[in-house]
Amino acid sequence: MNYDYLIVGSGLFGSVFAHEAKKRGKKVLVIDKRDHIAGNIYTKVLEGIQVHQYGAHIFHTSDKEIWNYMNQFAEFNNYINSPIAIYKDELYNLPFNMNTFSKMWNIQTPREAKEIIDSQIAELSIQDPKNLEEQALSLAGKDVYEKLIKGYTEKQWGRDCKELPAFIIKRLPFRFTYDNNYFNDRYQGIPIGGYTKIVEKMLDGIEVLLNTEYSEFVKLHPNIADKTVFTGMIDSYFDYCLGTLEYRSIRFETEILECDNYQGNAVVNYTERKVPYTRIIEHKHFEFKSQKKTVISKEYSTEWKPGMEPYYPVNDKKNSELYVRYQELAKEEKNIIFGGRLGSYQYYDMDKVVRAALDLSGREL
Structure with a gap:
């Protein structure tokens, strides 16, 4: 036919x-x-x-x-996507906004947040970023980079931030409002x-x-x-x-848990390098469900090899x-x-x- x-x-x-x-x-x-x-x-x-x-x-x-x-x-x-980031025993709202900065530095106003970020950037004095680490530091300063960017990015790409090209983080969205809505759409x-x-x-x-x-x-x-x-x-x-185009792949560990609410949010990122997974998804929160059990998926970023699912192109x-x-x-x-x-x-x-x-x-x- x-x-x-x-x-x-x-x-x-x-x-x-x-x-x-x-x-x-x-x-x-x-x-x-x-x-x-x-x-x-x-x-x-x-x-x-x-x-x-x-x-x-x-x-x-x-x-x-x-x-x-x-x-x-x-x-x-x-x-509405409003992820949370966990670094050691500290919990932060994403994307980077006044809730993040208020928790990180115990401040209240956009002016205070901008002054801290600007002073950290000025102190580092990076004129021409050569890699992702320098690029991120020149945009976000030391505290945001070390707690919320470095470990997560290294897990995601399987490489040290100094080995990653600067263009991966061309810009970082900062919001100087108390708004946890991840997308602007x-x-x-x-x-x-x-x-x-x-x-x-x-x-x-x-x-x-x-x-x-x-x-x-x-x-x-x-x-x-x-x-x-x-x-x-x-x-x-x-x-x-x-030749073979390179990708990053993801391995998922999905579990059914005997509780009605595991983490209180659909998406929780783990930004510390030594935690092996990048994030945990609790699926019921996408649809505001209230079942007696819950389903979570831990995500592990890995290098793609033939036979695996390709997710992120290494552009x-x-x-x-x-x-x-x-x-x-x-x-x-x-x-x-x-x-x-x-x-x-x-x-x-x-x-x-x-x-x-x-x-x-x-x-x-």
Whole structure:
């Protein structure tokens, strides 16, 4: 059977494109190597709680069109992301705001906070930051850097901050108001009933094959579709012929606990280097649930190796140059479109993924 489009990957990018293609009368087949749809936004129910299987996904956007588009598929609650950071026995609000500074220095006013930060920056006198540590110190001063940035960043990237490029922290958002809302976006929330239901609705009436590896499938069905939308790793498509693009991966330890409330917040970051995990997610707080049990996930950042899930591209100079070379190869491929987080080797927020898929639909369909 011949299709207009073979879509490789049933994550948000592939599913939005598939939905738009079907709406325009195209014949679509979606394949996915996993045993479930929805890619990394997949949620499943444990103890009546929607568990984010691949890490916390909080939808936020300032793009009203994208917000309205997503609201076709689910009703969103009014969850606001307000993470907490724990350093040794100290607890701080994130993002960096007056609640953070008040706790750190026992002060009350924005003027006092600015004076302390400015004096610490002046004391260090870093003119031309050579690495992430120097960049962060020149933006945040010593106290914020040592307690809230250094350990967390080193765990996240698996490298000392002195070995990381300065551009990773181009700027640090400081708020001199008592505001713990992590995002500045107007529209925020979590879909009631989980993300998987959104993708189910997007793919309604579309043929989907799970547990299906693209390279094997296409050998058996070389002419199955006129065009292919490939949302997997761009270097894997070319069999790593130019070398392997680097990623950071995450290992999750998920536990069901016999208590109704473990940490009192959905997201708690552990910023001390010697604590092995970067953060703990307590999933029930995304939907304000009150079950007798709770589900938590500890996140451990690790170096990506083949066979693991790639999460964060390491967008340093070496990898960016390698990606450009793969892009050149991609341009030579007839009837193959690369898209999504892995196809374009960049970390996208969900609203940007939806926008990119809709933009592609507008050009392509």
